[in-house]
């Protein structure tokens with residue numbers, strides 16, 4: 001079409017996309033390191049190194065208690081999960097590789113959903 005207006009998304013539309021994206025992240029086979037908060041008593045050094053812990057269950061709680069203003073604030077928290085993972089884990093480790101795979105999956109899915 002000659003004129004293609006960018007369809008603005010309402011807050012409800014954006015939150016719907018967040019719910020779909022989060023469900024897909026949680027269902028992914030490589031999600032297991034990210035489903036619950038890292039147990040800093042079981043993982044030495046984690047609390048000192050990672051200033052802003054984040055995980056999918058915390059994101060779900062924030063989503064259901066309407067703490068995300070929009071899709072962007074949701075994407076910031078999801079990226080925090082993957083950035084924390086990269087900071088704390090070797091790229092060539094079980095959890096490090098899972099983090100890279102999950103980030104690639106997320107980046108692909110939210111761009112697809114926004115097209």
Ligand SMILES: Cn1cc(C(=O)NCCCNC(=O)c2ccc(F)cc2)ccc1=O
Pocket residue numbers: 032033034035036038039043084085088089095
């Ligand atoms: C992101 N990150 C995670 C860990 C970590 O050790 N995370 C716990 C893994 C054990 N948790 C599971 O295996 C599990 C949890 C829930 C579930 F539904 C199924 C399996 C360590 C460093 C780090 O940076």
